[in-house]
Amino acid sequence: MEFAFDLEANEEKLKDLKIFMRENKRKKGALMAVLHEAQNLFGYLPIEVQKMISEELRIPLSEIYGVATFYSQFSLIPKGEYKIGVCLGTACYVKGAQEILDKVEELLGIGVGQTTPDRKFSIDATRCLGACGLAPVLTVNEDVYGKLNPDDVKEIIEKYR
Structure with a gap:
């Protein structure tokens, strides 16, 4: 699924990001600060924003993409209103987390x-x-659900529909 980034709808946020970049581009580690600001403004790092950052900071787009994909806090696609996390740590996995995720x-x-x-x-x-x-x-945003079996999942998701 590909999500289209609406430049017009995000015009104010784009202006804010440009101001932030101008104020910070000469600072050490500016790229990380700018990527964090962009993620905060848009909720993810669309390619259009990455290109704008590349031009403003004079950093190759490939480097920006490399940083954005290396660090797990950055996302290249928008996250949902409800972020579901299924723990696959050892204890959860042993007790059936894969079936919950499935x-x-x-x-x-x-x-x-x-x-x-x-x-x-x-x-x-x-x-x-x-x-x-x-x-x-399983978590839904800040809500935590435990001691689950696959039959519990439908009811949990329905609470957020």
């Missing part, structure tokens, strides 16, 4: 790292959430 993917029709076309849900496979006693664990 059910989430089946119900939403998307895979890990993807967002539904309506931008309502996105799925991430996470590592230890520090709730091993509740394994297997």
Whole structure:
């Protein structure tokens, strides 16, 4: 699924990013600061924004893309309103987290790292959430659900539809 970035709808945010870049481009580590600001403004790093950053900072687009794809906090696609994370850490995995993840993917029709076309849900496979006693664990934004089985997943997702 490809998401189109609307330049007109984001005109104000683009202006804000340009101001931020001008104020920070001579600072050490400017690229990371600019990428963080862009991610905060748009929720992800669309290619149009990456190109703008490349031109303004005079950094090759390939380098920007390399940094954006190396660090997990950056996303090249928009995240959903509801970010579902399924823990695949050892305790969760041993207690059936893969089956939980499979059910989430089946119900939403998307895979890990993807967002539904309506931008309502996105799925991430996470590592230890520090709730091993509740394994297997699923999160929806800040809400934590534990001691799950695949039959619990549909009801959880329906709460957010």
